[in-house]
Each structure stands twice: as structure tokens, then as C-alpha cells.
Amino acid sequence: MLNRPYNLPPAGSLISFEAAARHVSFKAAAEELNVTPAAISHQVKALESELQCALFLRHHRGVELTESGAYLLVALQRGFEGISEALSQLRRQYDQKGVTIRSTTAVSSLWLTPRLAQFWKRYGHVSVTQVVTDHGLDTSNCDLSIHYGDTSRETGVFKTLFHDSIMALCSPRFARQNAIKQVDDIARVPLIHLDAPDTGWADWRTWTRELGYDGPLNSAHRVNNYTIALQAAQDDMGAVLGWEGLTTDLITSGKLVKLLPLTISSQQDFYVKLHNTSSERAKLVFKWLGEAAGPSPHGQG
Numbered sequence: 343m344l345n346r347p348y349n350l351p352p353a354g355s356l357i358s359f360e361a362a363a364r365h366v367s368f369k370a371a372a373e374e375l376n377v378t379p380a381a382i383s384h385q386v387k388a389l390e391s392e393l394q395c396a397l398f399l400r401h402h403r404g405v406e407l408t409e410s411g412a413y414l415l416v417a418l419q420r421g422f423e424g425i426s427e428a429l430s431q432l433r434r435q436y437d438q439k440g441v442t443i444r445s446t447t448a449v450s451s452l453w454l455t456p457r458l459a460q461f462w463k464r465y466g467h468v469s470v471t472q473v474v475t476d477h478g479l480d481t482s483n484c485d486l487s488i489h490y491g492d493t494s495r496e497t498g499v500f501k502t503l504f505h506d507s508i509m510a511l512c513s514p515r516f517a518r519q520n521a522i523k524q525v526d527d528i529a530r531v532p533l534i535h536l537d538a539p540d541t542g543w544a545d546w547r548t549w550t551r552e553l554g555y556d557g558p559l560n561s562a563h564r565v566n567n568y569t570i571a572l573q574a575a576q577d578d579m580g581a582v583l584g585w586e587g588l589t590t591d592l593i594t595s596g597k598l599v600k601l602l603p604l605t606i607s608s609q610q611d612f613y614v615k616l617h618n619t620s621s622e623r624a625k626l627v628f629k630w631l632g633e634a635a636g637p638s639p640h641g642q643g
Contacts, residue, residue: 358385363415445488448568452588485624499616501632504587506608510601511584525555532562532580
């Protein structure tokens with residue numbers, strides 16, 4: 343058995359004693375710690391046995407602290423206060439050093455990560471943690487979050503990153519094999535459909551309808567992840583809708599090309615929201631991301 347440091351009794355007995363002493367009641371301590379009064383009594387007796395002194399006087403109607411018990415209670419409370427302060431300082435140090443950003447897989451891989459690589463070259467002392475999820479953005483424990491939505495309904499501090507154009511993209515080989523001259527021709531080529539109903543992302547029907555075509559569409563391939571949809575397009579599986587702000591690097595590199603020159607304007611914006619307004623480092627990342635995206639006339643902050 344390993345020896346306990348500083349010759350301390352087990353933590354469970356100290357915690358049980360502190361609660362019982364503070365309430366001057368085994369029953370109230372049991373309710374606070376979610377155990378039985380018998381468990382509290384057992385822990386206190388074990389502590390008294392180890393210290394070889396009585397900490398409580400037991401009466402028919404309750405208990406009261408002995409002089410030794412009162413002395414120990416004061417010592418424990420001072421110790422807990424010191425621990426609490428140390429933990430608070432550690433949390434403050436972490437808050438000062440780290441910045442947490444939540445985003446979807448697509449935004450992280452296509453837009454955020456490349457820009458954070460540039461950020462770290464300039465601000466290497468700032469640790470940035472990405473929390474990537476496609477199942478709703480819980481913003482309760484993050485400093486920043488990136489969204490795709492209607493900024494006119496947004497509150498708080500945010501900046502619009504880009505208001506996008508949406509186009510039809512495909513691999514160079516697919517474009518050569520499928521000569522598309524007008525939007526009606528989309529009906530005869532395989533399309534990669536993104537099944538993401540809760541994201542607000544435009545689908546092929548929205549895109550073609552806005553360009554004047556409301557006829558049948560080929561639904562050969564369906565995926566629920568935009569990054570996978572773009573990879574499928576690069577693998578010649580079909581055409582995919584491309585948000586300009588997210589796919590610029592793929593187009594510049596030649597991995598994807600426009601199937602048609604036609605585009606529609608997105609009804610929603612990509613924007614970053616600042617949640618931790620008390621963190622100077624979070625505000626630094628927030629400001630830098632806004633600048634990295636370019637002018638943002640609709641943003642606030």
C-alpha cells in the first residue's frame with residue numbers, strides 16, 4: 343500500500359467531517375454529499391480513531407463539535423480556501439493562454455485551419471483549440487464559434503466573414519466528359535447531394551430554381567458531410583455545389599472547376615461570434631479572423 347503524503351487521513355473522511363462540522367449535523371452532511379447519515383458517521387468515527395480524539399459529542403437529538411473538532415474545522419476550511427484559490431489561478435492562467443473555437447468540419451478543414459496556420463506564425467504564444475462538430479454548435483464552453491446563418495437575427499458581438507456565391511463545381515475530367523452549356527443540362531449529369539437539413543445550406547433544387555430551371559434532377563449520390571461531398575466531386579463522381587469562400591483553394595489548385603459560369607448569391611452568411619468578451623486573446627483571434635476574411639460591412643463588434 344502506498345503511503346499518503348504529509349501523513350493525511352483519507353480525503354473521504356476529511357470531506358465528510360468538514361460537511362458534518364459545518365452543518366453540525368450528520369443528516370445535513372449526508373444530504374449535501376448524497377450519501378447516508380450512517381456513511382457520514384462511519385467516516386467520522388474512522389477519522390476520530392486515526393486522530394485518537396473525539397471530534398463530536400453525540401447527543402440524543404444531534405451532535406456538537408468538541409474543541410478538537412472546531413480546531414480541525416477551521417484548519418480544513420483554510421486549506422480548502424487555499425485549494426480553491428489555487429484552482430482559480432490555474433483556470434485564469436488557462437483562460438489567458440488558450441482560445442477555443444467551435445466550427446463544422448467543412449469550415450474547419452476548408453477555411454479556418456489554413457488561416458490559423460498563418461495566425462500561429464504571427465502569434466505563436468497564443469494557443470488555439472478547435473472543437474469540430476457537425477451535430478450542432480454548443481457555444482457554452484467556447485470563446486469563439488463560426489456559423490452559417492442569418493446575421494440579421496444574430497445578437498452579441500460578431501463579424502461577417504464572407505457573403506458567398508454558390509456555384510456548380512466538378513473535377514476537370516468530369517467537366518470534359520459532360521459538356522454543360524446551360525442550367526437545363528444539369529438534369530442529365532450525376533449530382534452529389536448534401537443531406538444536411540438543419541444547416542440552412544442551399545441544395546440543388548434551390549440553386550437550379552433560382553436560375554430558372556425547375557425540372558427533374560439526378561440524385562445519384564447523397565452524403566451528409568460537405569467535406570466528403572467535395573472529395574466525391576474531386577473523384578469524378580458528380581457535380582457538387584460550391585460555396586466560393588470555402589472552395590477557393592480547391593479551384594485555385596485546379597482540383598475543382600466550374601461546371602457552369604452561373605452562380606447564385608447565398609441567402610446566409612458565414613460569421614464568427616465572440617462569446618468570451620473578457621479574454622484579450624479571444625478578442626485578438628476574433629479581430630484577426632475578421633481581417634483575414636477581408637472587409638465585412640455586415641459584421642458588428
